[in-house]
Amino acid sequence: MRFRFTQAPIDTAGARRELLDPGAGGFASFEGWVRDFNEGQQVTRLEYEAFEELAVAEGDRIVAEALARFPIKHALCIHRIGTLGLGDMAVWVAASSAHRGEAFDACRFIIDEVKHRVPIWKKEHYRNGDSGWVNCERCATAPRHAHTHA
Amino acid sequence: MQVNIRYFALMREQAGRSGETLETTARTPADLYAELTGRYGFTLGEEQLKVAINSEFADWSQPLAAGDAVVFLPPVAGG
Numbered sequence: 001m002r003f004r005f006t007q008a009p010i011d012t013a014g015a016r017r018e019l020l021d022p023g024a025g026g027f028a029s030f031e032g033w034v035r036d037f038n039e040g041q042q043v044t045r046l047e048y049e050a051f052e053e054l055a056v057a058e059g060d061r062i063v064a065e066a067l068a069r070f071p072i073k074h075a076l077c078i079h080r081i082g083t084l085g086l087g088d089m090a091v092w093v094a095a096s097s098a099h100r101g102e103a104f105d106a107c108r109f110i111i112d113e114v115k116h117r118v119p120i121w122k123k124e125h126y127r128n129g130d131s132g133w134v135n136c137e138r139c140a141t142a143p144r145h146a147h148t149h150a
Numbered sequence: 151m152q153v154n155i156r157y158f159a160l161m162r163e164q165a166g167r168s169g170e171t172l173e174t175t176a177r178t179p180a181d182l183y184a185e186l187t188g189r190y191g192f193t194l195g196e197e198q199l200k201v202a203i204n205s206e207f208a209d210w211s212q213p214l215a216a217g218d219a220v221v222f223l224p225p226v227a228g229g
Contacts (some may be wrong), residue, residue, distance in 0.1 A: 011201055014227040030228045049226075051158050079228060091229050111229055119202075119221075120228030121159035135225035136160045136194065 002067075003059025003118075010078050010092045013034045019096040021073040026045055028103035029094035030111050030138060034084050038134070042127040048081045048090065051119040055079075061111040070106045072097040079120060151217035153182065165190045179203065180210040183222055194224055197211045 012029070019027060034046050063075050075095040084090055091114070095106035114120075122134045153176075156169040165186070176182035179201040186192065200223040209216050214220070 013209070045194035048228075049159060051156070051202070051205075051223065052209070054202050054221070055228075058207075093161040116226070118228045119158070119223050119226055121224065122227040123159070133160045133224065136227075137177075 001064035002075060003056055003079075003114075005024045005050060005056070005079055005081050007080070007082045010080055010089050012089075012092055014078060015078055015092060016094065018076055019074040019094055021096055022087070023098055024073045024096035025098050026100035026103045027094065027096045028100065028107050029092065030107045031089050032091040032111070034086050034088045034090055036086050038124060039076045039125070041130070043124050044127055045125045046084045046090070047123040047125070048079070048084065049123075050079070050081050050122050055120055058118050059114060062110055062117065065113070066095070066106045066110050069109065070095075070097070070102040072102050075106055075110060077113070077114060079118075081120070151212055151214070152218070154219045155182075155186070156219065156221050158221065158223070160194065161192065161222055164192050174214075177213060179208065179214065179220060180212050182214065182220060183210075184201075186222075192222075198225060199223055 034045055059077055063077060066075050070118040073096045077093045079091045093107045093110045097103040123131055124134055125131045152171055152173055153172050157165045162168050174185060175186050176180060180196060183196055201210055202221040202223060204219050
């Protein structure tokens with residue numbers, strides 16, 4: 001399994017062991033954390049949900065693409081779902097390889113593709129009591145603005 | 151025919167449910183989404199969504215079959 005979800009905090013020490021390889025001289029990882037602001041709003045917590053069957057299949061495809069594209073030994077991505085607070089880790093990506101360059105490149109490729117392709121949704125809760133689904137609220141209201149100014 | 155629909159994120163909130171089995175005459179996901187938008191007033195347009203049938207990405211014009219599991223996917227925001 002190259003991509004998986006967890007409801008619990010991500011066990012990076014355990015996950016790292018899955019990438020050990022006698023031929024690997026380098027290991028790189030990326031962690032995505034919950035930040036306290038977005039689009040000018042003060043964020044207090046996030047809720048992540050996923051269409052898990054399709055998300056795991058698509059996540060597995062992305063990691064398989066990374067393994068085909070870069071000369072790496074192993075790669076893994078773990079995404080958390082549920083309610084997360086500030087500073088919590090939402091996603092962890094890692095790759096091991098003979099040399100450092102391809103491990104960095106593979107991590108960057110995987111996180112970029114995951115953000116664009118995997119059916120995961122994020123609801124932000126703000127200090128002022130509002131909340132919103134990231135990437136959904138603005139695109140939903142955009143046509144109304146366009147109409148108003150037409 | 152009957153199809154099974156699951157809703158996630160904004161779609162779930164706007165539909166007020168996480169899923170349903172629906173008797174429909176819709177022949178494609180595009181027809182089905184138009185029917186559901188009439189019922190629930192979804193604010194996202196078809197061009198902002200993707201569609202999955204039986205847990206795989208599908209085309210909006212793919213013919214629906216009885217018992218298909220359909221999901222309309224709002225813009226994703228992982229990471």
